Amino acid sequence: MSLLLLNGFEFPLTQANAEPVRAGALERGPGLGVRSGVRAAAWDLTCATGWLSQADARQVRGLVEGEGHVLAFDSTLTATSYLWSSRGAVPSTQVTPAVGGRVPGRWGGGALRVREDYQVLWPGVCSGSEWTVLAWAHPSDTDTGYWEHRTWRSDGAVWFNGVGPQFGYGQQAYVEGGALVLTAGTDTHQDWDEVVLLPYFLSDAWVAQAYGFHQATRWPPLPYVLASGAAVPGGAAEVQGQAGGLQRVVAGPGAWWESFDFTLNRSPSSP
Structure with a gap:
């Protein structure tokens, strides 16, 4: 042990x-x-x-x-509290039915649906140039109930269900100008759950361990x-x-x- x-x-x-x-x-x-x-x-x-x-x-x-923020999209305290991060960060984007909204999540709580050609931003959540984003994603073109684990890193590396690093893929979740950005990618919509922003660079070996942990349990609400x-x-x-x-x-x-x-x-x- x-x-x-x-x-x-x-x-x-x-x-x-x-x-x-x-x-x-x-x-x-x-x-x-x-x-x-x-x-x-x-x-x-x-x-x-x-x-x-x-x-x-x-x-x-x-x-x-x-360090960092977790977006679980589970809170029902208010109509928009599901958008708050574990540290209380709120998006600058006005999330309306046209942009997206709360849908059922991978863990039985909530998830955020981002619709085509839109993005949702949480400003001021990452002050440095290095970052890692881990998340469960459900694109509109996948089978019902299938969630894929994805990891993006500030050097452009991507992991899909722990497989990587791979390069050359467009980043659908990333940090720009200190803001966390979630998009729909190339799909008509994409659902996001358990999004974890770490304002530092996870090594390749640690990304693999993070996938194993995130697959088995929910990420604790940072800090x-x-x-x-x-x-x-x-x-x-x-x-x-x-x-x-x-x-x-x-x-x-x-x-x-x-x-x-x-x-x-x-x-x-x-x-």
Whole structure:
């Protein structure tokens, strides 16, 4: 069993220690009887990575801190809340019946249908030039119920159901000018579900792992990530992470290896 996986990804660790956190205290009374004032309990997992290449360190840090947005299209809080990302980003496009709307999704919730010659944009969700978009797509020309997993990367690489990288295909989901763009491609409409925007570059090996994870489970609503493995107390749990100090060792001219510590925080539960 792996020591620690985050959203199905495994990377080298030198430390993964669980520390209990409690609201309130467990103490002895005047007669030495034990009494508890604990109102809630949780744990923090304090970790440190092994040495990583610069590229790997960037994607591990982005993973730990839950960078990015997820569009699940499931919310029914308001008529348009299904368009909100997990971080509250909203589209600049006015989504009307002519443009598209909410339809049944792959996971039994909602999905977004984008109609031919239209696109829906979420501005300001990616500040850098490197990005990865993962999504489940259902084009209008496919059999009913068939959803294909697709991955697009900022270097033009594309994966279809984990097969790739392939080049030369038009990007139907991409980032432009800091905005996430979903289109209908060349179809009369295309349905989108569980769209994940990561504002960093996933390596080829990590894209394959991401497909396996996304096929088996829903992507957690970033900034939450799913922690699992032997080091996680009580089994798999959604956590929020924060990266700490960074160490570097020179590996050659203009190159180095990196290691950093980080903490995973689990939400409290009743004691």
